[in-house]
Amino acid sequence: MDFIYTEEQRMLADSLRRLVDQAWTFPQRRARQAAGVLDRQAWSALAELGVLGLNISQDFGGFGEVPASLLPVHLELGRGLVSEPVIPSAVMGAALLDACGGAARARWLPPVAAGEAIVSVAYQEPGRRYDTDPQDCLATETAGGWRLDGAKHLVWHGAAASVWLVSARGADGRALLLAVPADAAGVRVTDTPTLDGARCARLDFDGAVLPSDALLAQGEEAERALAQALQWGSAALCAHAAGAMERLLEITVDYLKTRKQFGQPLASFQALQHRLAEMLVAKELALSMAYVAVAALTEPDLAQRRRMIASAKLEAARAGRLVAQMAVQLHGGMGMTDELEVGDYFKRLTVVDPLLGDIAEQLAVLEELA
Amino acid sequence: MNLTWTPQERRFQEEVRAFAEAKLPQDIRDKVLRHQRLERDDYVRWHNILADQGWGAPNWPVEHGGTGWNAMQRLIFEVECFKAGAPRLLPFGLSMIGPVLMKYGSPELQARFLPRIPRVEDWWCQGYSEPGSGSDLASLKTRAERDGDGYVVNGQKTWTTLAQYADWMFCLARTDPEARAQRGISMLLLDMRAPGVTVRPIRTLDGGHDVNEVWLENVRVPAANLVGEENQGWTYAKYLLGHERTGIAGLGHCHRELGILKRMAENARSRGRPLLSDSRMRDRISRIEVDIMALEMLLLRVAASNDGAPGPEASVLKIRGSEIQQDLAMLQMEVAGPDAWPYDPDWMFAEAGWHGPGPEMAAAAGAGYADMRKTSIYGGTTEVQKGIIARQVLGL
Numbered sequence A: 001m002d003f004i005y006t007e008e009q010r011m012l013a014d015s016l017r018r019l020v021d022q023a024w025t026f027p028q029r030r031a032r033q034a035a036g037v038l039d040r041q042a043w044s045a046l047a048e049l050g051v052l053g054l055n056i057s058q059d060f061g062g063f064g065e066v067p068a069s070l071l072p073v074h075l076e077l078g079r080g081l082v083s084e085p086v087i088p089s090a091v092m093g094a095a096l097l098d099a100c101g102g103a104a105r106a107r108w109l110p111p112v113a114a115g116e117a118i119v120s121v122a123y124q125e126p127g128r129r130y131d132t133d134p135q136d137c138l139a140t141e142t143a144g145g146w147r148l149d150g151a152k153h154l155v156w157h158g159a160a161a162s163v164w165l166v167s168a169r170g171a172d173g174r175a176l177l178l179a180v181p182a183d184a185a186g187v188r189v190t191d192t193p194t195l196d197g198a199r200c201a202r203l204d205f206d207g208a209v210l211p212s213d214a215l216l217a218q219g220e221e222a223e224r225a226l227a228q229a230l231q232w233g234s235a236a237l238c239a240h241a242a243g244a245m246e247r248l249l250e251i252t253v254d255y256l257k258t259r260k261q262f263g264q265p266l267a268s269f270q271a272l273q274h275r276l277a278e279m280l281v282a283k284e285l286a287l288s289m290a291y292v293a294v295a296a297l298t299e300p301d302l303a304q305r306r307r308m309i310a311s312a313k314l315e316a317a318r319a320g321r322l323v324a325q326m327a328v329q330l331h332g333g334m335g336m337t338d339e340l341e342v343g344d345y346f347k348r349l350t351v352v353d354p355l356l357g358d359i360a361e362q363l364a365v366l367e368e369l370a
Numbered sequence B: 001m002n003l004t005w006t007p008q009e010r011r012f013q014e015e016v017r018a019f020a021e022a023k024l025p026q027d028i029r030d031k032v033l034r035h036q037r038l039e040r041d042d043y044v045r046w047h048n049i050l051a052d053q054g055w056g057a058p059n060w061p062v063e064h065g066g067t068g069w070n071a072m073q074r075l076i077f078e079v080e081c082f083k084a085g086a087p088r089l090l091p092f093g094l095s096m097i098g099p100v101l102m103k104y105g106s107p108e109l110q111a112r113f114l115p116r117i118p119r120v121e122d123w124w125c126q127g128y129s130e131p132g133s134g135s136d137l138a139s140l141k142t143r144a145e146r147d148g149d150g151y152v153v154n155g156q157k158t159w160t161t162l163a164q165y166a167d168w169m170f171c172l173a174r175t176d177p178e179a180r181a182q183r184g185i186s187m188l189l190l191d192m193r194a195p196g197v198t199v200r201p202i203r204t205l206d207g208g209h210d211v212n213e214v215w216l217e218n219v220r221v222p223a224a225n226l227v228g229e230e231n232q233g234w235t236y237a238k239y240l241l242g243h244e245r246t247g248i249a250g251l252g253h254c255h256r257e258l259g260i261l262k263r264m265a266e267n268a269r270s271r272g273r274p275l276l277s278d279s280r281m282r283d284r285i286s287r288i289e290v291d292i293m294a295l296e297m298l299l300l301r302v303a304a305s306n307d308g309a310p311g312p313e314a315s316v317l318k319i320r321g322s323e324i325q326q327d328l329a330m331l332q333m334e335v336a337g338p339d340a341w342p343y344d345p346d347w348m349f350a351e352a353g354w355h356g357p358g359p360e361m362a363a364a365a366g367a368g369y370a371d372m373r374k375t376s377i378y379g380g381t382t383e384v385q386k387g388i389i390a391r392q393v394l395g396l
Helices: A007-023 A026-035 A040-049 A067-079 A086-100 A102-114 A220-258 A270-296 A302-331 A341-351 A359-369 B007-023 B026-033 B040-052 B071-084 B091-104 B107-116 B233-247 B251-267 B279-308 B314-340 B362-376 B382-393
Strands: A119-122 A138-141 A145-156 A163-169 A175-181 A187-193 A199-211 A215-218 B124-127 B143-147 B150-157 B168-174 B185-191 B197-202 B211-222
Touching: A007 A040, A007 A067, A026 A341, A067 A086, A067 A220, A067 A270, A086 A102, A086 A119, A086 A145, A086 A163, A086 A215, A086 A220, A119 A145, A119 A220, A138 A163, A145 A163, A145 A175, A163 A199, A163 A220, A175 A199, A175 A220, A215 A220, A220 A270, A220 A302, A220 A341, A270 A302, A270 B382, A302 A341, A302 A359, A302 B362, A341 B362, A359 B279, B007 B071, B026 B040, B026 B251, B071 B251, B071 B279, B091 B107, B091 B124, B091 B168, B091 B233, B150 B168, B150 B185, B168 B211, B168 B233, B185 B211, B185 B233, B251 B279, B251 B314, B279 B314, B314 B362, B314 B382
Parallel strands: A119 A163, B124 B168
Antiparallel strands: A138 A145, A145 A199, A163 A175, A175 A215, A187 A199, B143 B150, B143 B168, B150 B211, B168 B185, B197 B211
8 A cells, every 4th residue: 555645646736725725715615606607717727737537538538547546636625615516527427427438438528528518417316315226217219319207306516517417217127327418408407506505406307308329328337337426426525525624624723723712712721622633533534534435446346345435435424524513613603604614614514424325325335235 | 209290280281282282373383393484573473472371471470470380380381382383482581681680670670671571572682792702701892981871882792693683682891991800790771773783694504694793882871771780790691691591401492303303204205115214213313312301301300409590500401402402403404315405595484485496394404403503502602511510510
């Protein structure tokens, strides 16, 4: 094992930190959140640094970095609370398309790597909690292609996407994946804000008409591709969460050094020092599990890979919740306001659990594999 | 020792339950049980319904127009009202300034203000915390300078709950700048419509607006509005904080939220079955029911001793009550699951008519979880309460 960043990884992390410090300040983030639509300039800046094509093969316009590079990149994005659709498009979408092989890769990966196309995986159905098998979303083969009926929800940055990668059930009951362009007829998009300042969409398909080349994969290949997307997304989210915890701890330490009560800085009270220490312990464990998650992406044993991802995701959610709660507590009343960035970190770390399968869901996976 | 409810207590419980069932307006009940935002009028209506029944001041003695109930009756009343979906009683008049005026206020102040509290003819707010004085309240800086027949008040208050509706503030201000921390503080009754009062909303994590900043610039307060004696305000403030802390166990809130949690878990489906029957969730709900049972018996023990007069034991209730309220909100968020992710503060108003794309309670669950973090901060943080236990109970 070698935990030292390569020269390229270090340089990328450094430039990313500089970019985020300069272009993802608290007021800038809030302004983008209020606008509710993608800031194309910010998105281009991420593309220019190579974030969006990080793991995409050089054959398709990417940088072909090893999966481990997810860690330094998404740690920095998490530190800066970057809410742009990097995980849904450049990580999950790219992983899914890569697993599908065939013409889809050549068609969609180059624009994804360049940031010209945003894709988002639409796999969750209303009323089915964390179930990832397509059930009520039905794809029917027609003379000229495909017809899609049903609904998907909680599509991460769904309204910003130019193409949705939709899981559906075919007439034979098998799963399949379809590329649905955002301008396809027969699709209604309901875009909503999220608790953590991002966006998600519900997609209602009512006889949506798709060409025959919309089919990306079916059967086991489709299931494998979706699993791949969720695993890559989970690994990136674990790193993002660890980065957010790291930065939130720094913010909280700074606050306790300056805020005075009873004639002395809050940081001088041992009870509060111990809380900060507990936050550090949680953050270190979450960071370690983010390494586990990234390592899982190259684990050949599929059961072991699932076990590693589920364990890491569980720990990111647990530690993230704890660190976020303590940060608010230590900020006292100020932590409850919408006026400090501590609240934004709190909310991001809170939604780590319901994104991509909560703790109970990960425990169910571990139970199944036990 | 008799550890069962007496027949009288049972009858009283049924009486309150039947009353709330019959008299609580449906629109208010819906807002409360759906976690929608309450408006000024919702509180005022409920207070007036209680007053019509003669229950407008459940925690006051009969001579001041109260019910004269003992601590056990007050507790039964609180829990039954909460379970029915009633708004909480506004504590600012009934539990805060009311008892202080009864104990320390002049007969004139009592006659002027007390009768107007049960029907919320005056909406009160609490002028305690300041930007630099939270847990360390005694370091407050707002000044009240004597000028002719009154005081001129200058300073800034913060975390002032529902000050946007307030007619009056009971305000702590420094009247002797030379005196050390707790000495030299007075309590004044300040007209929120007087020139120089500015209220600015503080948005909280859930996007809601319950708390405010209040600026006081050369606000004139007549000398007659001084509570008790000059420079004795700290004594009154401490008395008032004690009253604040008994209700803060939030037992009624816990019972109500447990009911909501179970309904949510019954309606949510996980792989075709109600989430309530999922053993992983079932265990956690059982655990929190045990927590609430223990909190309730603890509260009953405190209520039965010394007729519920708050001592340092109140800190135990405050610590545990906040934790359970937070855990309930967390479980509700977990039951809402992925549907707790979409959220817009505008969905929280009944008038909006749309609660977001998910099941009815889902969007409010994440926001409620965020908002409940306040319970271990307000009214003395958990850290402050532990300090009180260490010093005053354990004698360390």
